[in-house]
Amino acid sequence: MKRILVWDIPTRLFHWLLAASFAVAWASSGSDEWLSVHGFSGYLMLGLIVFRLIWGVAGGNYARFSSFRHGSLAGLAYLRQLLAGHARRHIGHNPAGAQAVFLMLALGLAVCLTGVLTQGGEEGHGAAAGLTGVAVGRLFKEAHEIAATLMLLVVIGHLAGVALESWRHRENLPRAMITGFKEAPDEALDDSPASRRYPLVGASLLLSAIAFGLWWFSYALPAALAPKSTADGAAPQVAFVGARLPDDPQWREECGSCHLAFHPNLLPARSWRKLVAEQDKHFGADLALDAPTAQALLVFMENNAAERGPTEAAFKIERSLRDGATPLRITETPYWIKKHKEIAPADWRLPQVDSRANCAACHRDAEAGTFEDAAMHIPKAAPNARF
Numbered sequence: 543m544k545r546i547l548v549w550d551i552p553t554r555l556f557h558w559l560l561a562a563s564f565a566v567a568w569a570s571s572g573s574d575e576w577l578s579v580h581g582f583s584g585y586l587m588l589g590l591i592v593f594r595l596i597w598g599v600a601g602g603n604y605a606r607f608s609s610f611r612h613g614s615l616a617g618l619a620y621l622r623q624l625l626a627g628h629a630r631r632h633i634g635h636n637p638a639g640a641q642a643v644f645l646m647l648a649l650g651l652a653v654c655l656t657g658v659l660t661q662g663g664e665e666g667h668g669a670a671a672g673l674t675g676v677a678v679g680r681l682f683k684e685a686h687e688i689a690a691t692l693m694l695l696v697v698i699g700h701l702a703g704v705a706l707e708s709w710r711h712r713e714n715l716p717r718a719m720i721t722g723f724k725e726a727p728d729e730a731l732d733d734s735p736a737s738r739r740y741p742l743v744g745a746s747l748l749l750s751a752i753a754f755g756l757w758w759f760s761y762a763l764p765a766a767l768a769p770k771s772t773a774d775g776a777a778p779q780v781a782f783v784g785a786r787l788p789d790d791p792q793w794r795e796e797c798g799s800c801h802l803a804f805h806p807n808l809l810p811a812r813s814w815r816k817l818v819a820e821q822d823k824h825f826g827a828d829l830a831l832d833a834p835t836a837q838a839l840l841v842f843m844e845n846n847a848a849e850r851g852p853t854e855a856a857f858k859i860e861r862s863l864r865d866g867a868t869p870l871r872i873t874e875t876p877y878w879i880k881k882h883k884e885i886a887p888a889d890w891r892l893p894q895v896d897s898r899a900n901c902a903a904c905h906r907d908a909e910a911g912t913f914e915d916a917a918m919h920i921p922k923a924a925p926n927a928r929f
């Protein structure tokens with residue numbers, strides 16, 4: 543027996559970084575607040591998988607796909623032998639492990655691509671921004687969740703397999719994936735010479751870095767340069783800057799003097815028609831708009847109403863309304879109520895908030911009307927605030 547290098551440095555780095563990025567992506571998937579971290583780990587994962595596909599052709603002997611291609615049923619047969627206690631020891635990937643590798647790479651690629659398409663469709667961000675609408679983005683989201691769940695199952699299977707194999711062959715497989723070395727019969731191929739192909743290592747890692755870098759420059763950098771705290775002392779989250787929505791100076795002037803100019807995409811056209819028709823009794827105020835002004839405002843609002851709006855909020859507000867429902871308040875639409883029901887009563891009473899309609903207190907992009915996930919924050923009560 544001799545000690546040989548089996549897993550070269552790039553393969554090991556890839557393995558642990560992929561495991562870490564998958565874990566982070568999974569842990570950050572539950573809440574909009576972590577969306578920027580989720581996106582970051584997803585782009586990193588995509589870069590890593592692309593690297594691995596290249597490394598599967600250009601890498602060390604044990605990392606090359608050609609060294610662990612087995613027949614389609616070989617994995618199952620191997621598992622049976624392993625359970626029965628007479629499986630042959632493999633220096634590189636065993637047949638079951640090899641098939642898990644291919645499955646994880648394929649599923650990982652599917653997870654990343656559907657993730658990018660979801661981000662593009664639902665949020666209008668990332669590499670696929672503007673490629674599809676919100677409705678298609680939601681379909682990709684479902685595919686994304688299914689692929690991610692399947693991948694989690696394969697990962698769990700992989701971990702169980704590693705544990706079983708380590709136990710059956712009295713060999714610490716996780717440690718071998720850290721050090722790269724294994725005990726092997728004398729005739730086994732040592733990968734140390736092959737792993738000195740550093741120009742290739744460099745080029746491949748660079749490729750991953752570029753994928754990561756694309757994400758970094760388009761999102762993290764502008765946010766890192768943005769002011770760190772708002773007037774109320776709360777640190778804003780990463781500000782994704784989405785596409786700008788149509789604007790109109792007359793509308794801003796007439797509808798932005800008493801409160802935030804609520805962007806037309808937040809209610810359907812029929813609501814705006816009703817609101818203008820009843821402008822003399824507008825929540826206790828008389829807007830006193832003359833007919834041409836009212837007409838001009840209505841044209842802008844109808845053209846950019848929820849049915850037409852490109853944003854996630856517009857799409858979901860419109861969908862949440864029962865057929866024919868004509869709410870005059872955004873805060874009475876089912877989608878708005880659902881999205882805000884977990885906010886603590888104490889937060890609504892904060893002096894900076896005061897009214898539910900004071901969207902700008904918690905949404906830094908309320909003026910723009912985009913209501914991006916990453917632009918929201920609940921103001922903190924100032925330490926010395928007087929109530």
Ligand code: HEC
Nearest residue numbers: 796797799800801804825827839870871872873874897899
């Ligand atoms: C004279 C002051 C005034 C002007 C001008 C005004 N509003 Fe209002 N608006 C109010 C008041 C008061 C409320 C109720 C606010 C509250 O409940 O906190 C309100 C509420 C609203 C709401 C409901 C917010 C919610 O709870 O979801 C909408 C939508 C709205 N206004 C749209 C408009 C539009 C569109 C215009 C321009 C055509 C406009 N407003 C101009 C006074 C005004």
Ligand code: HEC
Nearest residue numbers: 574854855872881895898899900901903904913914915918
């Ligand atoms: C007290 C703070 C607060 C106020 C005021 C507030 N929001 Fe929100 N809003 C939030 C928080 C927090 C979330 C995130 C909830 C979640 O994701 O579960 C949210 C979520 C949303 C979303 C969903 C965003 C997404 O993509 O998931 C929309 C749209 C939205 N708010 C619109 C509004 C509008 C319009 C107003 C004003 C009429 C408003 N909000 C007022 C705190 C607030």
